[in-house]
Amino acid sequence: MVDVKVPSVGESISEVTIASWLKKDGDIVKLDEAICSIESDKATLEISAPKAGKLKILVKEGETVAIGTKVAEVDETASAGASAPAAAAPAPAQEAPKAAAAPASTGGDKNYPSPAASKILAEKGVDASSVQGSGKDGRITKADAMGAQAAPAGATASDSSLKSLAHQTMASSFSREIRREKMTGLRKTIASRLVAAKNTTAMLTTFNEVDMSAVMELRKKYKDSFKDKHGVGLGFMSFFTKAACAALKQYPAVNGMIDGNEIVFHNYADVGVAVSTPRGLVVPVIRNAESMGMAAIESKIIELATRARDGKITIEEMQNGTFTITNGGIFGSMLSTPILNAPQSAILGLHNIVERPVAVNGQVVIRPIMYLALSYDHRIIDGRESVSFLKAVKEMIEDPARLLLDI
Template identity: 50%
Template structure:
């Protein structure tokens, strides 16, 4: 009896995807709930699990574009499972002294279960996934586990490398080849499509201001230890910016609206999208009901989404329904930018790097940590006065954090 492996439905707007990687080979014996493949769509990357145990026969290859509901493999349930080694017949033998053969097979099994992202990091960083403690389902090693293992290695490991291992000049992919081509992933293609559409369909304009971050930085420094002790997470800048945006949206509701055909849809909730950079492209998971969350709740949501995004576990629901977006180019060193709208939203706030600059304070020149802010907005629905007022409200809340508590 053979069970078909079909591409599952992932959301109403997703009709197809590309098989990014097979985690098993044709003819392999697979266990129930084992990860078989990674499917990349225009919104998310998801994993496909085996519904039954048996020998798998692949009918689609890596890189193939497949429709939702398509059969990409079959599993023969009648096939016998691989015979176990004689040394594992009894528990007593297993407890007595594990053989090298058993240790090796366990290691190989753990290695076979890892994703392509984990294998890539293993090759680049020379880390054996079998020696990394996995935090994924059934103890699987995730990309986050590998990155953590790589960052925690002792500096002594670097010292052991021979001096001759200095970086070599970049070389072409192959002899005589000056360029290479690869197919654009569905996610990257969708990002490109949405960015171009946002610029073509909206009357997009950007206004700028700058904010003195002294008060926010002083607040974090004063209360960071107590905040971490109570909540288990650090107080970051992003949660304070989210609260400042929510406060400003309440004062200027025009930026919490969107155009739908010939109608203006006014939102009365505050689900804020936080742009997160991942190896596969930019994603914007949405933190729900930010007006009802405290700073700790927002920080925990952001951390959870960031981890899910980097491990490829973001779902459609995580990306849907935001009313406003915040993007932080400052973490990459950006001093100033004009962020593009995340349609159909009418506004997006761009944060930038903090730099100490001389500014005039009460007639005196002082060195202050300053950040440029940019808000891009849809001029079809938001007037310049509203956009400027919104940005001033954000600036005031950050320069005087007490305003966030009083909502003024």
């Protein structure tokens, strides 16, 4: 037997919660195959099988254990056929069936989506049971979820059954039942950090609006050639990251933080990008974003966001950022007041792009407008600096040539 123990996941973390078992007790696992998802107060990580063999689970889902605790064992002597008895030969049938039977599930992960796949399926309104997984033992991967489509109305049910389903759904929507669910370690940490940020900082938010016409036109013109050359799409986040880095050079207090009786200024920009995951909001950090090109920023954002949603982001990748950008626009937010990501002193909030009537040279025209919000710690950042910072970001987005000319 080979022990499976909880690994160290950070200097300040002494215990974790068994979030879920990705394999069942008695399953045959491969070397380095993910078998368990653990959750600390800062991140969700996976434990891999140290050897190939038969899995014996010792700790149930939801239990909290100390670092180094043995949570399972792997029997190296077990063979691949040990997990299930051989099926008996079927009796000869007198009449062959008209259609082939559906293949049986080959493992415990059938229709079990990864965290990233689960989020995509939820957004699309697709039931996981209707998706054929292509991963190990039929597990639904992110690619499977992206290609899945919700069944059209009437495709699997008659009009009468649809009406019955609608009636049941309406009735269940108004049920007076309640459901209690234990807060995860990550959710508890998010809650305490947000309350601490509100209680220990003099937080204020300033707003502005930005005409996205120039960036959208530039993106439309070069997105194909950009992707052909760099292998990554040209999104809006790289424009805002570059604009924010340039503005941080002009207004260093926005990139600073308070440490006791001192103000710490950073000559670099480690920009955190808020990512929504199935288990809560995390903020992976792009190191030295000020020295990176657009393609490098886009690639890094995709890499970090994917790993965060898959629960594979590390503690180190979420620590020591100097400034944060959060994009509520992807969920349809028109305007918000983002909360500081302490100990940072400022956070830039992006929102959805909406065609609005605006006055240009005395004429009313329709332009794609985004509202920007900068929440900041008034103890270190004055109103003049915060407003000027946001205005600088606005000007660079409305005239992207400024990003190239550094003006």
